[in-house]
Amino acid sequence: MKHLAWNCRGLGNPRTVRELHLLVKEKSPDIIFLSETKCRRERIEKIRDKLKYACSFSVDSRGRSGGLAFLWKEGVEADLDSYSQSHISLLINASNSSLKRTLTGFYGQPIKGKRNESWDQLRLIHSRIQTPWLCMGDFNEIMYQDEQFGFGTRPFKQMEEFRLALVDCGLMDTSFIGSIFTWCNKREGLDLTKSRLDRALINEDWANLFDINQTHVLPGQCSDHNPLLIQSVNSEVVPKRRLFRYEVAWSNREGCKELIKEVWRQRILERTKLKDTRARLEGCREKLQAWSKEAFRT
Incomplete structure (x- = not known):
């Protein structure tokens, strides 16, 4: 199964919608999570229909900030588990198994002083989890200093609180392909800053469920965040591809x-x-x- 997670920074811009359409056409994700949509349900549903996805659930933005949405294809059985201004959790019913899975789209507090509210929210979500769990999105925080490039350093305590929250929730990073940085302030010279704010996290049950859990950091244009394509597959269902040989x-x-x-x-x-x-x-x-x-x- 393929999941796409993207902080799109607003779906009111037609260029952003076109970029999303191209991503969907090229990568064909089964489920899409969008954060900072900056729009209401009616707009999400129009975009869903344009992308030819069957179902959606969204949390309206507050004014010109926030907004979350999940979109999923026909054939994906999904039920709403919980939601807030900072997350949406779905229960996914796998077609080839009676085992349900939890898929959470998460958006961390952008205000540093309120970041602990996000980690408390994450712990609250975890307290309900009794299934394999994938949590993806923009966490607005890094785990280690080498996940940031440019001016300034993150306080150790700030990163440590994020790491402790992940430990408490039993979450671990998937492997990733592409740039380690998923966000860029798009400035030049000494003002350039890049960070790994977006990621996909899984619990042990999800890791044991699939042979391969991999996050591809995709190039992006309209947003200052890169889209993430998360693939979770088992070896026997990996499509055949041409044998690769190093010359x-x-x-x-x-x-x-x-x-x-x-x-x-x-x-x-x-x-x-x-x-x-x-x-x-x-x-x-x-x-x-x-x-x-x-x-x-x-």
């Missing part, structure tokens, strides 16, 4: 070694070294495939 001649081309080093330096949080290595190799495969097409274009 020795590539090492003589400029950029190949640097690309591999960049992937290997990325923080990938897996429960075992084997899964960590597999995630890094998968990242190298995808990067090298794209690089080789450009490097050897005739």
